[in-house]
Amino acid sequence: MKLNPEMHLLDPLSPELKKAATRNAFGAAVAEIGGKDPNVIAMSSDVAGSVQVSLFSDKFPGRFFNVGVAEQNLAAVAAGLAYSGKTVFIGAFGIFSPGRNWEQVRTTICYAKANVKMEGSHTGLNAGEDGATHQALEDIALVRSLPDMTVISPCDYNETYKAVFAAWKAPGPFYIRCTRGALPTFTTQQTPFEVGKINLLNEGSDIAIVAAGDTVHESLMAAASLEKEGVSVAVADMHTLSHPDSHALEKLAKECGTIITVEDHQVKGGLGSAVCETLADVHPARVRRLGMNMKFGESGTGAQVMKKYGLEREGIAKAVREEIALKKK
Amino acid sequence: MKISDVKGLRLMANTIRQDIIRMLVPAASGHSAGPLGLSDIFAILYFHEMNFDPAKPDWQDRDRFVLSNGHCSPVLYASMARAGYFAIEETLTFRKLGSRMQGHPSRSWLPGVENSSGPLGEGLGIACGIALAGRLDSKNYRVYAMTSDGEHQEGSTWEAVMLAAKHKLDNLVAICDRNFIQIDGNTEDIMPLGDMAQKYRAFGWHAITVNGHDYKALMNALDDARKMKGRPTMIIAETTPGKGVSFMENKYQWHGIPPKPEEGQQALAELAEERKRIEAEA
Numbered sequence: 001m002k003l004n005p006e007m008h009l010l011d012p013l014s015p016e017l018k019k020a021a022t023r024n025a026f027g028a029a030v031a032e033i034g035g036k037d038p039n040v041i042a043m044s045s046d047v048a049g050s051v052q053v054s055l056f057s058d059k060f061p062g063r064f065f066n067v068g069v070a071e072q073n074l075a076a077v078a079a080g081l082a083y084s085g086k087t088v089f090i091g092a093f094g095i096f097s098p099g100r101n102w103e104q105v106r107t108t109i110c111y112a113k114a115n116v117k118m119e120g121s122h123t124g125l126n127a128g129e130d131g132a133t134h135q136a137l138e139d140i141a142l143v144r145s146l147p148d149m150t151v152i153s154p155c156d157y158n159e160t161y162k163a164v165f166a167a168w169k170a171p172g173p174f175y176i177r178c179t180r181g182a183l184p185t186f187t188t189q190q191t192p193f194e195v196g197k198i199n200l201l202n203e204g205s206d207i208a209i210v211a212a213g214d215t216v217h218e219s220l221m222a223a224a225s226l227e228k229e230g231v232s233v234a235v236a237d238m239h240t241l242s243h244p245d246s247h248a249l250e251k252l253a254k255e256c257g258t259i260i261t262v263e264d265h266q267v268k269g270g271l272g273s274a275v276c277e278t279l280a281d282v283h284p285a286r287v288r289r290l291g292m293n294m295k296f297g298e299s300g301t302g303a304q305v306m307k308k309y310g311l312e313r314e315g316i317a318k319a320v321r322e323e324i325a326l327k328k329k
Numbered sequence: 330m331k332i333s334d335v336k337g338l339r340l341m342a343n344t345i346r347q348d349i350i351r352m353l354v355p356a357a358s359g360h361s362a363g364p365l366g367l368s369d370i371f372a373i374l375y376f377h378e379m380n381f382d383p384a385k386p387d388w389q390d391r392d393r394f395v396l397s398n399g400h401c402s403p404v405l406y407a408s409m410a411r412a413g414y415f416a417i418e419e420t421l422t423f424r425k426l427g428s429r430m431q432g433h434p435s436r437s438w439l440p441g442v443e444n445s446s447g448p449l450g451e452g453l454g455i456a457c458g459i460a461l462a463g464r465l466d467s468k469n470y471r472v473y474a475m476t477s478d479g480e481h482q483e484g485s486t487w488e489a490v491m492l493a494a495k496h497k498l499d500n501l502v503a504i505c506d507r508n509f510i511q512i513d514g515n516t517e518d519i520m521p522l523g524d525m526a527q528k529y530r531a532f533g534w535h536a537i538t539v540n541g542h543d544y545k546a547l548m549n550a551l552d553d554a555r556k557m558k559g560r561p562t563m564i565i566a567e568t569t570p571g572k573g574v575s576f577m578e579n580k581y582q583w584h585g586i587p588p589k590p591e592e593g594q595q596a597l598a599e600l601a602e603e604r605k606r607i608e609a610e611a
Contacts (some may be wrong), residue, residue: 041465065461065496073454073488080395080458083436083443084466104485107448108455308484 001202001224002232006318008190009201012220019182021090022160023121026178027052029164030089034060037168041081043067043089045074050122051178053091071100078116079108079290087115087168087306094136094177096118099171102142109173111145117167118143121178125292125309128181128213128302134304134328135297141269143175151242153177153263153271155216158214159239162193170195177213180301184217196240198248202283204234207320208256210249212238212271214310215290216261221237222316233326241271244278253285258323262316264306267291288323290316330412332376335544336610341411342372345605346573348407348420350596356424359432362570362583363477364404366508369542370566370587374473376549384411386440392470393443393459393573397452398477398506399433400585406430407440414441420437438584452476453503457492458502460561471555474503480574482520493561494533501561502554506541508570510581529563541566573600 003009010017034040034056043065044055057064067074070094078088090097097118098105109116112285120143123136143151150167153173154160160178167174192199202223211219216237223233234256238245253259259279261272272289279285290311297305306312310319332338345368354358366558379392391535396405403423410417415429422428427552433447444455456474463470480486493501505525509516516522529536539546547566554562570584572578574596588596 063465065492067488067492070485070488070491072450072485073457073492076451076454076485076489077458077461077492078457079444080460081462082458084459086465093383098332103448104454106452111445136530255598320363 001227004200006202007199007201008188010186012184012217013224015304017184017186017213019184020157021179022154022157023119023178023180025157025160026091026119026164026176027123029054029161029306031059032074033165033168034063037087039086039170041065042087042091043074043078043088044091044190045069045071047092051091051093051119053089053119058091072104075101075104076108079112080117082114083112087117089117089119090315091119091121093134094123094139095134098139098142098175099136099148101212105143106146110148113148113172115171117174117176119176119178122180123177124179124214125257125297125311126181126264126302126307128305129299131299136300137292138269138299139177140241140265140271144274148162148172148173149242150240152195152239153213153241155213155237156183158186158187158189158191159193163239166193166195178233179214182212186217189202196243196245198245199237200234200240200248201237202233202235203210203235204232205256207323208234208236208252208259209240209262209316210252210259210271210275211235211262212241214264218312219262219316220312221313222314222320225313226317226320231320236269238275241274246278246282249275250276250282253279253283258286258288258327260290260319260323263291263309265291267293288319290319306325330376337609338372338544340604341376342368343350343600343607344411345372345404345407347597347600348417349403350588350593350600352403352406352420352423353544354590354593355421356587357585358424360585361398361508361514361587362510362580363398363401363508365574365577366541366568366572367394367401367475367506368572369544370504370547371404371408373544373547374550375412377548379473380413382582383441386414390468390470393456393472393475394435395452395456395459395472396446397475398406398480399446402432402434409441415608425539431554446501449477449480452484453486453493453529453571455490456503457498457499460493460498461496463500465599466497470500472501474501476503476505478505478507478509478516478522478525481522490532490534491528497559498561499558502551502564503561504564504566506568507565508568510570510584512584514581526563526565533560535562536565537562538565541568542572573603575599
């Protein structure tokens with residue numbers, strides 16, 4: 001491994017890494033912000049505990065509204081509060097928000113550039129046991145198509161915490177994608193986080209992996225095993241999906257030739273699409289997109305389902321080997 | 330500008346109706362029936378009921394008007410212009426490229442418009458959010474939400490109905506334009522809405538059914554809503570779609586189309602006659 005020292009990462013291979021679901025970070029950060037800013041409101045649609053917004057409601061019950069199982073109203077009421085000067089964090093499952101309330105998000109939140117910050121939790125195959133109905137694999141595509149929406153898919157607890165603070169400080173709508181399942185926490189408080197800026201976590205020259213969310217750590221693990229085979233793999237964390245870091249992507253494409261995108265999302269409309277769109281503009285290059293290949297998921301532990309559909313370290317390493325072989329032809 | 334007498338308000342409603350026709354003809358697109366049917370209620374809201382300052386659309390203590398049925402934008406624009414937000418001439422740019430008079434109202438384009446609307450079933454939820462914020466901030470402003478009967482077919486409307494009752498939002502008064510028409514036909518044929526006041530009462534609201542062209546009844550209902558504590562109020566206003574223009578009245582076909590120029594002339598002639606009748610009254 002050639003970890004980028006500027007990233008101040010913990011050893012991603014260490015078995016000592018703590019694991020935490022990123023939804024916990026969302027809730028903890030909103031609760032912290034609630035103490036700093038009396039103008040902050042939190043809301044949920046009967047999943048406050050599940051998405052951890054309950055950490056806020058326990059401390060600030062007067063500034064918390066539970067709308068019941070009603071995601072459309074969740075968005076509309078949040079918009080009304082935001083028009084009245086509030087900053088509103090709304091926590092729900094990604095499959096229902098933006099899945100169920102997309103048009104409300106578009107008209108009442110984005111069109112108004114309202115200060116509503118969405119948490120989409122239980123996203124991707126990581127949602128595991130709940131099965132295909134709850135595994136949001138299209139949420140990024142839904143929100144990435146909305147004008148004025150900033151879309152963040154953080155890779156671990158610490159990055160999620162920083163993303164929530166960034167959303168609080170920046171005007172306008174945000175969507176922060178969170179996981180139900182625990183992820184290794186390998187970034188630190190010192191790890192930089194800037195909306196729209198790629199974090200190059202591992203340096204490499206043969207091929208570049210660009211990942212987001214729960215696939216970032218798996219990509220680092222793949223890079224570690226490939227290194228033993230003599231393959232030098234760069235790994236980049238592209239947490240911001242709405243505003244791709246074209247400069248960093250261009251640099252990676254120039255240096256490594258081929259880019260592999262890895263995402264816990266359908267291959268159409270998410271990270272892979274964002275990278276292709278960007279490179280088509282600045283530096284056309286070979287891009288291999290790993291993700292859900294336009295299928296529905298199934299039940300199982302998150303790790304089992306991820307492995308079955310090739311989105312963990314072994315599946316990623318296999319794709320890298322195939323791309324290296326293609327390069328040599 | 331407040332108008333205290335019913336005759337003055339009726340004249341204002343007549344002005345608004347003429348403005349609507351003048352706006353729709355050059356636009357050559359837009360909705361006729363709903364705006365004409367709502368003109369009396371808008372005259373009461375903008376010239377008798379609500380507190381606002383057109384020079385300061387962001388005044389924090391203003392009453393909020395949330396239009397949920399955004400396709401009725403012509404009556405909103407005419408009322409706002411006559412209330413002093415902008416010159417009436419600007420309404421002639423309705424639906425034209427670059428106009429602040431967007432086909433459906435946009436809060437991004439036009440100061441004084443509280444919410445962008447057109448997609449149905451959202452306004453009541455937005456109004457609930459504004460009412461909750463008013464309570465959190467200890468503000469005395471009231472929130473007026475205009476809805477249509479047709480949009481009560483949207484489930485999201487009922488999500489907001491429940492929330493308003495849960496939070497006892499007595500700073501919220503909603504009005505339903507009960508005109509019994511929607512684009513494809515009569516509401517009771519397309520998807521029956523039945524006794525809407527009973528439905529609202531079952532959801533914990535204070536509900537009043539009135540003739541939507543009866544000024545005294547409407548003003549009494551709004552007074553009643555202001556006195557009601559612990560419950561939001563819904564005023565089911567039974568209106569005649571296309572009111573004031575004989576060939577449009579009660580015809581669902583006029584829901585979503587504008588008058589052609591010659592139809593506009595006839596409509597304006599009828600409204601001018603109505604104006605004379607109102608002026609002649611004691």
